[in-house]
Structures are given as structure tokens and as C-alpha cells.
Amino acid sequence: MADLTSDFIGIKSPNPFWLASAPPTDKEYNVRRAFEAGWGGVVWKTLGEEGPPVVNVNGPRYGAIHGADRRLLGLNNIELITDRPLEVNLEEMTRVKKDYPDHALIASVMVPCEEDAWKKILPQIAETGCDGFELNFGCPHGMAERGMGSAVGQVPDYIEMVSRWAKEATGLPVIVKLTPNITNILYPAEAALKGGADAVSLINTINSITGVNLDVMSPEPMIDGKGTHGGYCGPAVKPIAMNMVAEIARNPATANLPISGIGGITTWRDAAEFMALGAGNVQVCTAAMTYGFKIVQEMISGLSQWMDEKGYTSTSDFVGMATPNVTDWQYLNLNHITKAEINQDDCIKCGRCYAACEDTSHQAIEMSDDRVFTVKDDECVACNLCVNVCPVEGCITMRTLDAGEMDERTGQPVAAGYGNWTAHPNNPSVQAAE
Amino acid sequence: MTNSPLSQGVVSGRLSSAELAENFADLHAPLDDHEALVAADRCYFCHDAPCMEACPTDIDIPLFIRQISTGTPEAAARTILSQNILGGMCARVCPTETLCEEVCVREVAEGKPVKIGELQRYATDTLMAEDTHPFERDASTGKKIAVVGAGPAGLSAAHRLAMYGHDVTVFDGRAKPGGLNEFGIASYKSVDNFAAREVEWLLQIGGITVETGKRLGERLSLETLKADYDAVFLGIGLGGVNALGLEGEDKGGVLDAVDFISNLRQASDLTNVAIGRDVVVIGGGMTAVDAAVQAKLLGALNVSLVYRRGRDRMAASVFEQDLAASKGVHIISNASPKAVIGNGAVREIEFEYTDNDLKATGQTVRLPADQVFKAIGQTLSGDGLPDLDGSKIAVDGTGRTSVDWIWAGGDCASGGDDLTVTAVAEGRDAAEDIHASLS
Numbered sequence: 001m002a003d004l005t006s007d008f009i010g011i012k013s014p015n016p017f018w019l020a021s022a023p024p025t026d027k028e029y030n031v032r033r034a035f036e037a038g039w040g041g042v043v044w045k046t047l048g049e050e051g052p053p054v055v056n057v058n059g060p061r062y063g064a065i066h067g068a069d070r071r072l073l074g075l076n077n078i079e080l081i082t083d084r085p086l087e088v089n090l091e092e093m094t095r096v097k098k099d100y101p102d103h104a105l106i107a108s109v110m111v112p113c114e115e116d117a118w119k120k121i122l123p124q125i126a127e128t129g130c131d132g133f134e135l136n137f138g139c140p141h142g143m144a145e146r147g148m149g150s151a152v153g154q155v156p157d158y159i160e161m162v163s164r165w166a167k168e169a170t171g172l173p174v175i176v177k178l179t180p181n182i183t184n185i186l187y188p189a190e191a192a193l194k195g196g197a198d199a200v201s202l203i204n205t206i207n208s209i210t211g212v213n214l215d216v217m218s219p220e221p222m223i224d225g226k227g228t229h230g231g232y233c234g235p236a237v238k239p240i241a242m243n244m245v246a247e248i249a250r251n252p253a254t255a256n257l258p259i260s261g262i263g264g265i266t267t268w269r270d271a272a273e274f275m276a277l278g279a280g281n282v283q284v285c286t287a288a289m290t291y292g293f294k295i296v297q298e299m300i301s302g303l304s305q306w307m308d309e310k311g312y313t314s315t316s317d318f319v320g321m322a323t324p325n326v327t328d329w330q331y332l333n334l335n336h337i338t339k340a341e342i343n344q345d346d347c348i349k350c351g352r353c354y355a356a357c358e359d360t361s362h363q364a365i366e367m368s369d370d371r372v373f374t375v376k377d378d379e380c381v382a383c384n385l386c387v388n389v390c391p392v393e394g395c396i397t398m399r400t401l402d403a404g405e406m407d408e409r410t411g412q413p414v415a416a417g418y419g420n421w422t423a424h425p426n427n428p429s430v431q432a433a434e
Numbered sequence: 435m436t437n438s439p440l441s442q443g444v445v446s447g448r449l450s451s452a453e454l455a456e457n458f459a460d461l462h463a464p465l466d467d468h469e470a471l472v473a474a475d476r477c478y479f480c481h482d483a484p485c486m487e488a489c490p491t492d493i494d495i496p497l498f499i500r501q502i503s504t505g506t507p508e509a510a511a512r513t514i515l516s517q518n519i520l521g522g523m524c525a526r527v528c529p530t531e532t533l534c535e536e537v538c539v540r541e542v543a544e545g546k547p548v549k550i551g552e553l554q555r556y557a558t559d560t561l562m563a564e565d566t567h568p569f570e571r572d573a574s575t576g577k578k579i580a581v582v583g584a585g586p587a588g589l590s591a592a593h594r595l596a597m598y599g600h601d602v603t604v605f606d607g608r609a610k611p612g613g614l615n616e617f618g619i620a621s622y623k624s625v626d627n628f629a630a631r632e633v634e635w636l637l638q639i640g641g642i643t644v645e646t647g648k649r650l651g652e653r654l655s656l657e658t659l660k661a662d663y664d665a666v667f668l669g670i671g672l673g674g675v676n677a678l679g680l681e682g683e684d685k686g687g688v689l690d691a692v693d694f695i696s697n698l699r700q701a702s703d704l705t706n707v708a709i710g711r712d713v714v715v716i717g718g719g720m721t722a723v724d725a726a727v728q729a730k731l732l733g734a735l736n737v738s739l740v741y742r743r744g745r746d747r748m749a750a751s752v753f754e755q756d757l758a759a760s761k762g763v764h765i766i767s768n769a770s771p772k773a774v775i776g777n778g779a780v781r782e783i784e785f786e787y788t789d790n791d792l793k794a795t796g797q798t799v800r801l802p803a804d805q806v807f808k809a810i811g812q813t814l815s816g817d818g819l820p821d822l823d824g825s826k827i828a829v830d831g832t833g834r835t836s837v838d839w840i841w842a843g844g845d846c847a848s849g850g851d852d853l854t855v856t857a858v859a860e861g862r863d864a865a866e867d868i869h870a871s872l873s
């Protein structure tokens with residue numbers, strides 16, 4: 001069996017699956033049960049300053065997007081940071097850490113952007129025995145309006161400054177949690193690095209409105225006839241999160257900055273994908289909120305089976321293995337030519353590929369009177385749309401043409417070797433150079 | 435082909451080998467990858483799932499289905515097999531319609547349960563096709579344990595004990611291990627010699643010696659076993675068959691359904707298995723249905739299944755009754771056998787109609803019959819066994835009998851339904867208790 005134990009910036013845990021800072025990690029009762037269920041670590045629900053805690057709305061705080069069969073694809077929330085008193089959280093964290101010394105316990109923190117505030121609270125939290133801090137610069141609602149959360153996370157200078165204060169406050173590792181509500185994720189990541197942060201975690205939730213009540217004419221979730229934008233998470237955000245992880249991992253300045261991957265992770269495969277792109281470990285929130293803590297068992301069994309099959313003995317064997325293959329568009333090989341192929345044995349004759357290609361792509365699928373669908377190689381540009389809309393997995397595949405083989409669409413034989421846009425004759429800058 | 439369904443008497447070759455092959459093919463064709471994903475997708479991953487509760491072996495069904503969804507059927511198989519080492523056979527033979535699938539929340543909500551049994555088969559077949567054994571045997575403890583009976587109960591106990599490092603010897607009176615998996619289960623539920631393949635695969639754990647042809651009471655005694663072994667597990671099933679107690683019961687052509695089935699299961703060529711033109715099966719359980727359906731599949735022209743009470747009282751599930759009806763078996767209820775008529779061999783059998791309380795009505799009916807299969811229940815056989823509770827060996831929740839260091843489970847023991855999966859659960863639980871007692 002593969003060894004799943006994980007060492008993320010010196011923080012050890014029995015596996016790389018942590019629960020992200022959110023309701024699942026809100027209290028001792030949950031966290032103990034999470035550890036018993038198999039989670040390797042938790043980032044405790046974000047702590048705020050001492051004194052009267054924040055208050056949450058008392059109406060619905062979640063909205064959702066469902067797929068077929070009411071599968072929850074995206075969740076949105078307008079919850080704030082912990083609404084329980086600081087002392088209570090600290091007492092509970094101390095007790096939990098004492099009983100689970102081998103599990104990771106990270107304190108998520110959000111206080112106003114003032115040096116005193118950070119330098120006062122972090123040493124106080126460190127007394128719980130927690131393994132490190134996660135600075136919550138991500139929350140897009142409620143806290144931002146108070147100059148915290150994503151209001152800080154959107155200003156790289158602030159990130160750098162607060163990271164530095166946090167590093168100066170205690171000797172514990174500091175993870176900076178990034179908000180995706182920005183145009184370029186590299187600026188906040190570089191700022192965290194400059195401020196001395198040990199790692200970044202991403203993504204926090206994305207500004208969103210999940211629906212509109214057309215009778216009341218209010219966004220959902222609706223509180224007394226009004227709604228507000230909330231933070232979007234769950235399977236729907238995974239592609240956005242993975243791109244941001246990959247951008248940081250392949251950016252020379254941040255290439256060595258450890259990343260804790262977050263966003264829509266639901267299965268072992270999601271976790272492996274984030275890790276292949278450069279995340280040293282992963283955090284999960286919505287999947288646990290949808291299916292319960294037990295879901296981690298599938299992540300554990302799946303990841304270890306896959307690692308065994310691939311011969312990886314430790315998670316560090318494959319972390320970042322896909323990063324070098326994330327490139328810019330202009331470096332993709334234009335001599336790599338493929339054609340869609342429909343397996344007639346698997347085809348159930350629904351015609352979705354035909355509608356997609358005929359109406360919106362390249363009119364490259366032929367439909368016979370008796371509903372046989374075939375690809376016209378002389379029209380197919382290999383866009384992959386038919387593959388994506390086909391309901392039968394593996395029914396339509398892409399065949400790679402060999403070098404020298406005729407591409408019937410262009411009437412040209414496939415060129416041997418690699419050739420990208422930077423050297424393509426149609427590229428104006430190539431012509432300019434000639 | 436010289437014979438047909440219309441041929442008179444008890445003859446073989448009523449159908450061609452091609453027809454027989456088709457008739458005796460898998461009841462449910464195995465799911466392919468796509469079908470499995472679609473079926474798995476329907477599982478809601480319920481909390482504290484009702485299906486899990488309903489499974490006598492407590493398989494973590496939501497977890498294994500999720501593991502199938504995420505492309506790791508091997509991990510799914512491990513989840514299944516860690517609770518139920520005969521998960522492959524159970525996937526084929528469990529009456530899921532009265533177990534896990536009956537309580538599936540989607541059955542309750544939509545009348546269409548998640549196909550738990552077929553998904554279980556998909557997972558276990560995938561793992562077994564790799565011909566690896568997913569469990570490792572602990573270091574030898576030096577303890578010796580005798581298991582009597584190589585049916586589901588005995589095999590399950592033996593595997594769990596061997597896994598814990600004990601040295602297990604399994605004795606069985608028959609020439610082959612497997613119990614009713616090998617000799618009883620309907621052919622179309624266990625095709626391609628699955629029962630034997632599964633036993634072979636199970637034995638890969640190591641530490642288990644199987645001694646066939648050794649019957650307790652003949653060449654073996656419980657006293658010697660007790661003296662020679664640290665513990666004994668009895669999984670001897672039900673060796674006896676209930677008689678009708680009718681005049682003429684000894685006439686030719688009147689057979690025990692289990693014998694007919696076991697001959698059929700062991701036949702190397704189904705075209706050689708003789709079957710009557712008119713077959714009457716007496717009973718209302720799974721054995722009766724299996725005998726009737728298989729008689730029909732062999733090419734009998736008329737097969738009647740006659741049960742003495744109302745259809746709702748039949749032990750066979752509605753699914754099984756429908757299966758029988760769909761194969762052309764005529765189900766007659768509220769009729770008790772009265773007399774076997776014939777000169778040497780059975781020719782007709784007379785029934786009297788009875789009400790649901792078995793009160794005779796005086797109305798009778800005669801059915802033509804070249805063969806009559808009795809399927810009115812099996813009984814425990816054997817002397818010198820531990821104390822009985824009714825007609826079965828009395829056991830507590832972990833299979834302990836009245837005699838120290840002797841455990842029992844499966845059909846021969848009190849409690850639980852007479853099902854493969856129950857036998858597996860009881861064998862496993864007894865093994866856990868034996869292991870705990872020896873440690």
C-alpha cells in the first residue's frame with residue numbers, strides 16, 4: 001500500500017486530505033469526528049478578534065446549482081467567519097490537538113489590517129499547540145466590507161505586509177489563503193512570498209449569485225426579499241482553482257512556493273489532479289458538506305490504489321509532475337493533428353454530436369437515414385466538441401494522425417516534428433522577422 | 435436432435451445444446467463499464483444507509499458504489515470483500531429485492547433501486563479477473579482450527595481464521611467444496627463454474643487445507659476434532675430433506691428437488707440431463723422456484739409449481755415468482771398433495787385445494803406428472819451435535835454452541851434466514867469470536 005503520510009511545509013499529517021476552514025471545522029465536535037472519519041488535518045474555521053463575535057444572518061445562507069438528478073455542482077454561501085467566542089475556540093483547539101497530536105491542526109485567522117491586532121492574536125492562538133496559521137485573505141462577503149478578507153487579498157501590498165507581521169509574531173508556519181476574485185493570481189502569490197509566507201492556499205470562494213427568485217425579483221439565497229453576492233465553491237469551481245494553482249506553480253518567481261490546493265475537490269482523482277499541478281496537499285469543504293465526513297474514505301482508498309498502480313510510494317513522488325506540461329498557447333504543437341472517431345458499437349444514436357457539430361462547429365459529422373453518425377475527416381478540425389457532448393464515455397475518441405499521413409481537411413500531409421505558432425508562417429511577427 | 439419438449443416420458447435432449455446454452459446463460463448479463471458508471475451515479479451516498487443495514491454482512495454499500503464511480507472498482511471490491519469474502523457469489527444469488535435494494539431510498543422514492551447487486555458483481559468480477567488476492571495472512575499463530583462443511587458459512591469462517599494466522603482444516607463430506615454454491619444455487623445465477631473459481635480464489639489467502647470426502651459421523655467424530663484442534667466450527671448446512679408423507683411417494687420419478695438441482699449443476703453436458711414432459715414441483719421457496727425454472731429451461735413442456743398456501747405466503751420473493759412465471763412455470767397456490775398415482779413410476783399427482791389456514795375444501799385436482807420434485811424444506815441431519823434449538827443447532831449471537839470450543843453458523847445453526855449471505859455473515863462472526871477467544 002502506498003504511503004499517504006504527508007509533510008506540507010513541515011506540518012505532518014496521516015494523509016494529504018485536510019478539511020478547509022469552513023463549517024465542517026467550526027467546532028471540537030466536528031473536528032474530532034472528522035479525524036475519526038479519516039481526515040488528515042483541518043484548518044479551523046476562521047477566528048476573529050477577541051470580543052463580541054460576528055453575527056450571521058438568520059435566514060438561508062446557502063444557495064446551490066444542481067446538475068441532473070439534483071447533484072450539487074456549486075454551492076454559494078454568505079456565512080462569515082466563526083460566530084463563536086475566541087476563548088471557546090481556543091480551548092477546543094487545545095483539547096483536540098492534545099488528543100490528536102499526529103493530525104494537522106491549522107488556525108485560520110482574520111483580524112483587521114493592523115500590526116497590533118495580528119501580533120496580539122497569533123501568539124495567543126499559538127498556545128493551543130496548533131501546527132500553523134492560515135491567513136484568510138479570501139472571504140468575498142461580509143468581512144471584505146469591514147476591510148478584511150478579500151479586501152486585503154485584493155491588494156498585494158497588504159498581503160505582503162500582513163504576511164510579514166504574521167511571520168514575525170511566532171515561529172509557526174504561515175499559509176496565505178488567496179482569493180480568486182482578482183485578475184491575476186500571481187500578484188497576491190508573489191506578495192505572500194515576499195512577505196515571508198511559507199505557503200499559499202487557494203482558492204477561497206468566488207463572488208456569485210446562484211439564482212434569482214422571479215416572483216419576488218430577488219437574488220437567491222433570499223433574506224426577507226433581498227439577497228447579496230455570496231462565495232461560490234464546489235465541483236463547479238475546480239477548473240478555475242486548478243488554473244490558478246498551475247499558474248503559481250509554473251511561474252518562475254513562485255515555482256518553489258508550496259501550495260495547498262482547494263476548490264471543488266470531491267474524489268481522489270480531483271485531489272491527484274491538483275497535486276499533479278503542484279499542490280503539496282489539498283483542502284476540502286463542499287464535498288464534506290454535501291456527503292459527510294465519510295467521503296474521505298474514498299479519497300484515501302482511491303489515491304492509494306492509483307499510487308500503487310503507478311508505482312508512486314509517496315505523494316511527493318507525483319506532486320508537480322504535470323506542471324512542466326502546462327504551457328502557453330503559442331508553444332502547443334500545431335503539427336499534432338487528430339480526427340474524431342465514432343465507435344459504432346458504442347454509439348446509442350442520440351445525435352447530440354451531430355447537432356453540436358452541424359449547428360455550432362464545423363459540419364463534420366454525417367448522419368445517414370438510419371441514424372448512423374460518421375465523421376467527415378475532410379471537415380473535422382478536431383475541436384473535441386463531439387467528444388464532450390457525447391453521453392457515452394469513450395464512444396467518440398480522437399485519433400492522432402501519423403507524420404506523413406494525409407490530413408484530408410487541408411490536403412497536406414502531416415508534418416513531422418514539432419512546430420508551433422511562434423514559427424508559423426501566418427504569424428505576423430514571424431513575417432516581420434523575415 | 436431426436437427429442438423435443440413434446441416427447442413423452444423422462445428424456446434428455448429436449449432442446450439443442452445452443453438452446454440450452456442460451457437458457458442457462460447469466461440471469462443478468464454483467465454490467466459493462468459504462469452501465470456500471472451510470473448505475474453507480476444513481477447512488478446518493480446516504481448517511482447511515484438503509485441498504486447497509488439491510489445487508490446481513492453490513493457491506494459499506496455507499497462507499498463501494500462511490501469507489502466504482504471514481505474509477506476504482508478494485509478498491510470497491512476490497513470494501514465488499516473485507517465484510518463478505520463471498521461477495522462475488524452473493525452479488526449473484528442474494529435476493530436483493532428483499533435485502534439491500536428493497537430499502538434503497540430510490541426504491542422507496544421512485545420504485546427503482548440502485549442496482550446494488552449488479553454493481554457488487556461488477557466490482558468483485560473486476561478484482562477477481564486480476565487474479566490477485568486482496569488480503570494477507572498474518573504470521574502463523576500455531577493454533578489449529580477445524581471447520582466442518584465447505585459451504586458459504588464454513589468457507590467464510592475459514593478465510594477469516596486463516597487471515598488471522600490460524601491453521602485451518604476444512605472437512606466436507608462431498609467430493610467438491612462450495613456447499614450449495616456448488617450444488618444448489620440455480621445454474622443461471624452462477625455460470626462459468628463461478629462457485630469453484632471463487633473457492634480457489636478464496637483459498638489463495640493460504641493456511642487452509644481442504645479435505646473433501648470426509649463426513650462428520652462417518653470418518654470423523656466431533657470428539658476427535660475437539661481433541662485434535664483448538665476450536666471447531668460447524669457449517670454443515672441442512673443435509674436432510676423433508677418428506678411429503680404421502681402414499682406412493684416412493685414411486686419412480688418422485689425426487690428431492692435438491693438432488694435434481696445438484697445433478698443438473700454437476701452435469702458436464704446439459705443435453706444429457708433427462709427431464710419429464712410434465713413436471714410438478716411441490717413447495718413455495720427458492721428451491722422450488724429454482725427446480726421449476728430449471729426444469730422448464732431444460733425443455734419440459736409443462737411445469738407446475740404447487741404451493742399449499744396463498745401466493746403471498748410463498749417464501750420465494752415476488753421477483754423469483756415473476757421469474758418463474760416469465761419462464762412459463764405455472765404457479766398453483768392453495769393446493770396440498772394428496773396422492774401419487776402411477777404404476778411403478780409416477781403418472782399423476784392429486785392435490786386438494788385448501789384455504790389459507792390449510793383447511794381442506796374437498797375439491798381435488800390431478801396433474802399429469804412424469805416427475806415430481808419435492809421442495810418442502812431441508813432439515814439438519816447428524817448425531818451427537820451440540821444442543822438444538824428447535825430443529826437447528828442452538829447458537830448465541832457469535833455462533834457459540836452448548837459445547838465449549840465448538841461454534842456453528844449458516845443453515846445448520848439457529849437464527850437468521852437460510853441464505854448464502856447470512857451463512858457468510860455467521861461464519862465470519864464466529865471466526866471473529868474464535869479468534870478473540872484464542873488470543
Ligand SMILES: Cc1cc2nc3c(=O)[nH]c(=O)nc-3n(C[C@H](O)[C@H](O)[C@H](O)COP(=O)(O)OP(=O)(O)OC[C@H]3O[C@@H](n4cnc5c(N)ncnc54)[C@H](O)[C@@H]3O)c2cc1C
Nearest residue numbers: 583585586587607613614649650671844845852853854857
Ligand atoms: C436449491 C437451492 C437454491 C438456493 N438459492 C439461493 C439463492 O439464490 N440465494 C441465497 O441467498 N440462498 C439460496 N439458497 C440457500 C443457500 O444456498 C444456503 O442458505 C447456504 O448455502 C447455506 O450455507 P451453509 O454453509 O450453511 O450450508 P451449505 O451450503 O449447505 O454447505 C454445507 C456443507 O457442509 C457439508 N456437510 C454437510 N454435512 C456434513 C458432514 N456431516 N460432514 C462433513 N461435511 C458435511 C456439505 O457437503 C456442504 O458442502 C438456496 C438453497 C437451495 C437448496
Ligand SMILES: Cc1cc2nc3c(=O)[nH]c(=O)nc-3n(C[C@H](O)[C@H](O)[C@H](O)COP(=O)(O)O)c2cc1C
Nearest residue numbers: 020021022046077136204233234263264284285286
Ligand atoms: C459555508 C462556507 C463557509 C466558509 N467559511 C470560510 C472561512 O471562514 N474561512 C475560509 O478561509 N474559508 C471559508 N470558506 C471557503 C472554503 O474554505 C473553501 O476555500 C472553498 O469552499 C472552496 O473549497 P470547496 O470547493 O471544497 O468548497 C467557506 C466556505 C463555505 C462553503
Ligand code: SF4
Nearest residue numbers: 058059060061062289
Ligand atoms: S441543515 Fe440543519 S441547521 Fe441548516 S437549515 Fe437544515 S436543519 Fe437547519
